[in-house]
Amino acid sequence: MVDIKNYSEKVMEHFKNPRNVGEIDNPSGIGKVGNPICGDIMELYIKVEGNVIVDAKFKTFGCGAAIATSSMVTELVKGKTVEEALQISNKAVAEALGGLPPIKMHCSVLAEQALTSAIEDYKKKQGNK
Amino acid sequence: MVDIKNYSEKVMEHFKNPRNVGEIDNPSGIGKVGNPICGDIMELYIKVEGNVIVDAKFKTFGCGAAIATSSMVTELVKGKTVEEALQISNKAVAEALGGLPPIKMHCSVLAEQALTSAIEDYKKKQGNK
Amino acid sequence: MKRIYMDYAATTPTDPEVIKAMTPYFNEICGNPSSLHSFGQEAKHAVEEARGVIALFIGAGGDEIVFTSGGTEGNNYALKGVVNANIERGNHIITSSVEHHCVTETCKFLETRGLKVTYLPVDKYGVVDPEEVKKAITDKTILISIMHANNEIGTIEPVAEIGKIAKEAGVYFHTDAVQTFGHLPINVDELNVDLLSASAHKLYGPKGVGMLYIRKGTRIKSFMHGGDQENGRRASTHNVSGIVGFGKAVELAKESMENEAVIQTKWRDKLIKGILDKIESSRLNGHPVKRLPNNVNVSVEYIEGESMILNLDMEGVACSTGSACTSSSLEPSHVLLAIGLPHEIAHGSLRFTVGRFSKEYDIDYVLEILPKIVSKLRAMSPLYKKEKI
Amino acid sequence: MKRIYMDYAATTPTDPEVIKAMTPYFNEICGNPSSLHSFGQEAKHAVEEARGVIALFIGAGGDEIVFTSGGTEGNNYALKGVVNANIERGNHIITSSVEHHCVTETCKFLETRGLKVTYLPVDKYGVVDPEEVKKAITDKTILISIMHANNEIGTIEPVAEIGKIAKEAGVYFHTDAVQTFGHLPINVDELNVDLLSASAHKLYGPKGVGMLYIRKGTRIKSFMHGGDQENGRRASTHNVSGIVGFGKAVELAKESMENEAVIQTKWRDKLIKGILDKIESSRLNGHPVKRLPNNVNVSVEYIEGESMILNLDMEGVACSTGSACTSSSLEPSHVLLAIGLPHEIAHGSLRFTVGRFSKEYDIDYVLEILPKIVSKLRAMSPLYKKEKI
Ligand SMILES: Cc1ncc(COP(=O)(O)O)c(C=O)c1O
Numbered sequence A, B: 001m002v003d004i005k006n007y008s009e010k011v012m013e014h015f016k017n018p019r020n021v022g023e024i025d026n027p028s029g030i031g032k033v034g035n036p037i038c039g040d041i042m043e044l045y046i047k048v049e050g051n052v053i054v055d056a057k058f059k060t061f062g063c064g065a066a067i068a069t070s071s072m073v074t075e076l077v078k079g080k081t082v083e084e085a086l087q088i089s090n091k092a093v094a095e096a097l098g099g100l101p102p103i104k105m106h107c108s109v110l111a112e113q114a115l116t117s118a119i120e121d122y123k124k125k126q127g128n129k
Numbered sequence C, D: 001m002k003r004i005y006m007d008y009a010a011t012t013p014t015d016p017e018v019i020k021a022m023t024p025y026f027n028e029i030c031g032n033p034s035s036l037h038s039f040g041q042e043a044k045h046a047v048e049e050a051r052g053v054i055a056l057f058i059g060a061g062g063d064e065i066v067f068t069s070g071g072t073e074g075n076n077y078a079l080k081g082v083v084n085a086n087i088e089r090g091n092h093i094i095t096s097s098v099e100h101h102c103v104t105e106t107c108k109f110l111e112t113r114g115l116k117v118t119y120l121p122v123d124k125y126g127v128v129d130p131e132e133v134k135k136a137i138t139d140k141t142i143l144i145s146i147m148h149a150n151n152e153i154g155t156i157e158p159v160a161e162i163g164k165i166a167k168e169a170g171v172y173f174h175t176d177a178v179q180t181f182g183h184l185p186i187n188v189d190e191l192n193v194d195l196l197s198a199s200a201h202k203l204y205g206p207k208g209v210g211m212l213y214i215r216k217g218t219r220i221k222s223f224m225h226g227g228d229q230e231n232g233r234r235a236s237t238h239n240v241s242g243i244v245g246f247g248k249a250v251e252l253a254k255e256s257m258e259n260e261a262v263i264q265t266k267w268r269d270k271l272i273k274g275i276l277d278k279i280e281s282s283r284l285n286g287h288p289v290k291r292l293p294n295n296v297n298v299s300v301e302y303i304e305g306e307s308m309i310l311n312l313d314m315e316g317v318a319c320s321t322g323s324a325c326t327s328s329s330l331e332p333s334h335v336l337l338a339i340g341l342p343h344e345i346a347h348g349s350l351r352f353t354v355g356r357f358s359k360e361y362d363i364d365y366v367l368e369i370l371p372k373i374v375s376k377l378r379a380m381s382p383l384y385k386k387e388k389i
């Protein structure tokens, strides 16, 4: 079978077998980005222990690239400190997936935003404590 | 072989074996029509004896239809009285050839004009006698 | 893995009989129909024969058929050509909000040239109301263009009625019949159309060839300028093998169209019923009855089309979606929005279109795998969860 | 009767290898390249492969190649597209008086839209003078369009020099390379062109497909509006088999072009010499040396072209003429008039063009029968007689 819509093998692999699908009970932070109108919604859940992201899960409504980037970003953040995680750019997510077709780059942006937003949520909750 | 440029079999037959090619020495009348710019020139020679056209010949510069109509008109006039010959219309020439493609109808007009002009020439010469 | 093609509305495989008919016209009968010699005249003869077959098929005269490079060219030609030739008479055209891109983009281009365009709304099934057409006509209206059937949701438009209104108003009427040509009976007089476009590759003919029917007497300017092919109405060397293939495809359609419609309607309805039964929160798009015999268009809520397509493809099934994610514009289908679907539901649409080489098994297979795919994707969807809480 | 095709400039038979390459793309790999599923992506892959081959062949990037339905569309697109996109910058274009109809008719159409067109004269060989181009440029000039080689008389134009002038002046430069593509080496940078059109059926590819090279950064508007195929630059479902065939034809040309040019030049010169020697009052049209390797164009005085063509055809030989009698306009070739031939001599022109499947015998045969045909027709001609008296 030919690569669909110029997706890399890695993208297809993550799309077929997405890692970390689901929600985390009592998450340390939640990031919700996107909206149904533009066709992509991502929810990213993180569990932080001692400033380290020990678990991450996602739920995503969206295309193949949206699902693959969600999967990839959850993999990338696990084991990272919060500061390290904040360094993960959308390009890094795309690169880790072996690249994305130009018209799908916005999905990686969404993944970065979801991550930033989850960490912000975590920090806010920390501040509130 | 397919009919070329929608020429009828009859047109092709007259084109391949044109009747009455040439000139008549001391003709009773000559008709010269057309010009090199438009791509068709016809010369029609007639020999009249006792008001009857006993011989006709032509020379033509032109396309397949021009040659075929020249050939046909010389055939049609032979044996006719001058008055009968004047009745031969361009349509009659075209019909005798089994029809002409629309863009070639002007060739039959040329043939009619050549005939009319040859008869006028004959009449003028008669008048001068 | 068995591969199942269910995207006949996108394009059809060329029928083996069509290929056979075309083959000699590549290098045995290889002349240019514009050439005077016998090589050329043989080719011309073949082109004229195809023209005759196609003309007869829709009740037209041979000199009313102009061969084009496809449906897009036919639609560009019809709209631009009529506008260019009639701009002194008026500067207004009427079309619908569910036309194919090649009609709407041409309209948008014409708008940049000062033309006024009315895009009529449709009802929830995608049907244009003839009364709305009537109301939209002004003394500046020179052309109405409403498609015969919609390529996405399959809805058949009331073209004959609209044609009657156009005729009474003395306005030219064009229909894009790309999806119906060779599938439903077409008679240009019964439909009251002045112009009608078709594309061979939608009826088992080759890609890259089509035709525009132009009723005798219609004032229209050329779109493709150049040589005097097609009586000066469409320049460029004829695509001889393509035109011969188109002619053959029409011959085959003439024979089999009626039977195929019966079978396909049965399968269509089976697939629709199966999906709506097996998948909760799914709905049919387009008209339940006035629809193309081969078209199934559904929306599956809470999930997105591309990811369904990819999963179906992984299981060997080829179909399409109106989701934004598959277009470079990132906008979902204008047709689905026009029938009133919210964006997120438009994103979750799937179109299955069957055809001559489909089997009943294909329907069963889709009904077997689609619910599993939907479950898998819904389990990932943040929207699904929320609704269920 | 043996039939001899000597009208390769009108169209070429499709090479058997090209047919073989195309065949799977009718119904084995039958998807629409715009479709997301694997049927579609396989087709897309084939289209992109062909694009790559063609781009490489002329030193272009793949994203600079837009597939079209032929040379006519390429020329219409180049001219209308550049004018539409640059009309704010200027309203003047420069072309020559020997262009193909699809350039001149497009220019005439644009003139009705207020564009100013300069039709440059040519010398007696049909050559455009680059100095004249330079002089014609004004600050309103937005485009220059000069063909690479003339389809009737075979003259090769000084395109690289004109391109240099255009570049210095900051004016877009388009060349119609329909007659040279696949026959002479082409490099878009060496030629200094911004746009270049080609048509597959002139190089043993199928009819109905071509391409327009558009240099990156060129401001151009769409000609065929609709879907977003070809990066939004040319709507309509891809003619997949045609494009694959075009790609294969280019591959074959790459291999054999050089050798073929050597052989054809030999035959060409033999035929020219033979005709001029054997037939009194005949002359060569076009440049004696700067001409297409396969083109022989002669005028035979006192007789008319169509009647020669018909006689040649009866003897099995297919060639063409610039006589008025073969066109519906009843005007002789504008090219022959532009090089200064009087009407009656233009009417008496013949074009023989050889190609890949020609044999040396074909040349000998023409040299044997043509003089007889000329004698027969001259015996009927009132002009011949007069001159000889
Ligand atoms: C309704 C409709 N109109 C026009 C077209 C365009 O036809 P083509 O791709 O042959 O140009 C299509 C299909 O692509 C279509 O479905």
Ligand SMILES: Cc1ncc(COP(=O)(O)O)c(C=O)c1O
Pocket: C235, C236, C237, C238, D009, D010, D069, D070, D071, D072, D073, D075, D100, D102, D147, D149, D150, D151, D176, D178, D179, D199, D200, D201, D208, D210
């Ligand atoms: C120089 C030239 N330009 C353009 C064309 C048009 O090409 P097509 O017939 O493929 O549209 C031709 C041939 O017909 C040609 O010889």
